[in-house]
Amino acid sequence: MIDIHTHILPGIDDGAARLEDSVALARAAAAEGIKTIIATPHHYNGRYMNPARAVEELTRTLNELLQKLDIPIVVHTGQEVRLHQELLDHFQQGSLLSLAGSSYMLLELPSSHIPKNTEQTVYELGLRGIHAIIAHPERNAAIIAHPERLEELVRLGAFGQVTSHSLLGAFGKTVERASWRLCEAGLIHLVSSDAHHVERRGFRLKEAYNRIHEVMGGEWSDYFQQNAASLLRNEAIADAPDWQGSAAAKRWRALKAFFKI
Numbered sequence: 001m002i003d004i005h006t007h008i009l010p011g012i013d014d015g016a017a018r019l020e021d022s023v024a025l026a027r028a029a030a031a032e033g034i035k036t037i038i039a040t041p042h043h044y045n046g047r048y049m050n051p052a053r054a055v056e057e058l059t060r061t062l063n064e065l066l067q068k069l070d071i072p073i074v075v076h077t078g079q080e081v082r083l084h085q086e087l088l089d090h091f092q093q094g095s096l097l098s099l100a101g102s103s104y105m106l107l108e109l110p111s112s113h114i115p116k117n118t119e120q121t122v123y124e125l126g127l128r129g130i131h132a133i134i135a136h137p138e139r140n141a142a143i144i145a146h147p148e149r150l151e152e153l154v155r156l157g158a159f160g161q162v163t164s165h166s167l168l169g170a171f172g173k174t175v176e177r178a179s180w181r182l183c184e185a186g187l188i189h190l191v192s193s194d195a196h197h198v199e200r201r202g203f204r205l206k207e208a209y210n211r212i213h214e215v216m217g218g219e220w221s222d223y224f225q226q227n228a229a230s231l232l233r234n235e236a237i238a239d240a241p242d243w244q245g246s247a248a249a250k251r252w253r254a255l256k257a258f259f260k261i
């Protein structure tokens, strides 16, 4: 498995605090069957600044250590870039990182709303050859209330990434429900752990794929996993499987009618 959103690098955000925490996370990932991890420390979120160079150096150090310890995990560079006013300038200046050197960038919105410049930024990034991946849209209050706001971003070229813990209910019922609704609406393209700490917030990626298999069918769990592989190879992310007529689709239509969306 491939995990495209993690806070495995030590001492630079609210994820792994020390190198031994990073190693513990890597061991836990390997035990679940994860082989490839993209490190996505917070960047420009008002609390943490982790420009490209710092992330690249730490990733190199961690990979060397994992190799020495014989832990079969490869870590790639990335950032969880908070949407900010100067984002496009910073992209131009080279302080932003895409995921594993691909043309996909992980973009974080505030949890309460969708800032005014979001659509414009997604579009402008697209013009520069970068696809925005919206990190955990299921935890954004505006998207929970109005899923069509995410649909608009997807229409502008963005993709959606749901967090394993959200699907499994760890962030409460509202977020869990929103996660499945967005998946079933075809607005989620990738699943990842957003792992921060081996005990407090680990991976649960395999569990999430298993749950997707149960709820939506094997076609969907394969689809999400293939998209992570495509991203790593810098290939196009596929269209969602046709699920019209499935039980999931019927449930989604009922929900839509209930919420009048």
Ligand SMILES: [Fe+2]
Residues within 6 Å of the ligand: 005, 006, 007, 080, 135, 194
């Ligand atoms: Fe994150």
